[in-house]
Amino acid sequence: MTKTLKRPEVLSPAGTLEKLKVAVDYGADAVFIGGQAYGLRSRAGNFTPDQMREGIAYAHARGAKVYVAANMITHEGNEAGAGEWFRELRDMEIDAVIVSDPALIMIASTDAPGLEIHLSTQASATNYETFEFWKELGLTRVVLAREVTMAEVAEIRKRTNVEIEAFVHGAMCISYSGRCVLSNHMSHRDANRGGCSQSCRWKYDLYEMPFGQERRSLKGEIPEEYSMSSVDMCMIENIPDLIENGVDSLKIEGRMKSIHYVSTVTNCYKAAVDAYLESPAKFEAIKQDLIDELWKVAQRELATGFYYNTPTENEQLFGARRKIPEYKFVAEVVSFDEATMTATIRQRNVLHEGDQIEFYGPGFRHFETTIQDLHTADGDKIDRAPNPMELLTITVPEKVYAGDMVRACKSGLINLYKEDGASMTVRA
Known part of the structure; x- marks a missing residue:
């Protein structure tokens, strides 16, 4: 009898309204955002109520959900006004709030009945008994602590029907959850x-x-000054394990990352889920492409966190970087004229006539070309465009779409650390 696998949602970070729209356009089934209170990213571009309403409308119109992180630990007085805030979120049809503090959970439950509550990773849930405890209090989903192993994920899934949300990509905190x-x-x-x-x-x-x-x-006498900085998590090769073990939501960290990062990583994990659910062979066929794609965005080195073993010094940022991204984000497509095969792009980094670039878009679409016929929006021919956010036009060999992104190769910047004459491998 063939086992029926449940499709997990791809849950992407959205630090701003622009990033929310990009994440949804690039395949996110859900996004998590922060409001202007009770969250853990005070420096992210947190949403005003009006921006939330616009983001919710945009996501819901495209079949995606929006969750709000309210995962701070409250001190005396911090909880003032929380009931009204949770009611406002409920009434604007937020799909769920992500909470860790029991006081805020109680306030959300009593003051905003009907608002779905998910337990934040800050609460350090590592076993099925914890899941069942929170289920008794009305929570429908638990975000796993990052310290949980894959074997523990499997055991939790066997013993509870509470939804499991697990981090699959992004920064790892050096402290416990x-x-x-x-x-x-x-x-x-x-x-x-x-x-x-x-x-x-x-x-x-x-x-x-x-x-x-x-x-x-001893400054200058030791080769490394980092003491605690961990590499980032990447589970792109291990999507089959997560799906087979019944994880309901694959969470990508990074509300403070760029639209280049959000679009690329969301695109990859969506493609990975789609491919594996179509067939394991299809996933294996594109796996290396997914790995290569993820290395086109700015990030630290990559590893699988605690899922398969306890991290060692290889999962810390010691010594020379063993691998760095080769690409930079240079533009996004604003419009396309099929009659003239001309793309209007909004520049995000310096561009030159003749630069080798890559277009990519939702659905894992890609093609490479060189910049030709570089013009300003007024039609003036230029060979260099140094001004961010300027509108430019270029001729392209294939059809592109508004919202597609453009990268340029940063040739010469790849840095593979050598040891005994051989490249060190980076675990992904």
């Missing part, structure tokens, strides 16, 4: 109330401290 006070100590910014300064990503000095003598800085 984000429960960190390093930022509070180092910069007086509360990580659990939205102000994390990512102190773990800083470079630190090392000191020699002989007994009874003045300490001496």
Whole structure:
């Protein structure tokens, strides 16, 4: 008897209204956003109520859902006004709120009945008993702690029918599910109330401290100043395991990342899910293309987090970078004239006549070309365009669509660290 696999949603980050629309256009089944209160990304472009309404309307019209992160840990007084805020979210038809603090969960349940509540990864859920506890309180989904293994995912799925949401791509916190006070100590910014300064990503000095003598800085004498910075998570090769083990939502981290990042990563994970559900052979056929595509966006090195083993020094940012992206985001397509095969693009980075570029769009569409007939919007011929957000026109060999993105190859910047004459491999 053939096992019927459930299609997991691809859940993408949306730090701004622009990113929300890009994520939905590039295949996200759902997006998560932040409001102007109760979230953990105070520096993201958090949504005003009017922007939320516009984003919800845009997503719902295209069959996608919108979740709001309200996952801060409240101190005395922080919860003031939460009931009214949750009611406002419910009434504007937000699909769910993502919460970690029991006080906010209680307020959302009692003051905004009918509003769906998901448990944030900040609550560190690592076993099925925890799932069942939150189910008793009315929650419908739990976002797994990043420390959960794939074997534990399988066991949780067997023992509970609560929806499982799991991170599949993006930054890894050095502390247990984000429960960190390093930022509070180092910069007086509360990580659990939205102000994390990512102190773990800083470079630190090392000191020699002989007994009874003045300490001496070893700066310049040691090869590495990073102490705690982890590589990013990437589960693109392991989508079959997540689907087979019944994960309901594949979550991509990165509300502060660019539209280039959001569009590329969403496109890849959507293509991976579609391919595997069509057939394992189809997934295997495109797997390397997916890996190569993900390396076209700015990110740290990649690994699989805690899913298969405990991270070692290879999952930390020590030594020379073993691999870096080769491409930069240079433009997005605004319109296309099929009669003249001319694309109007909005520039995001410096462009030159003759640059090697790649167009890509939703549905994992790609083609490469060179910039030809570069003109300003007024029709003036130019050979260099240095001004961001300027409208330009170029001739293209294939049809493109509004919303397609344009990359340029940064030749010469690839940096594969050599050890004993051989390239070190990067686990993905």
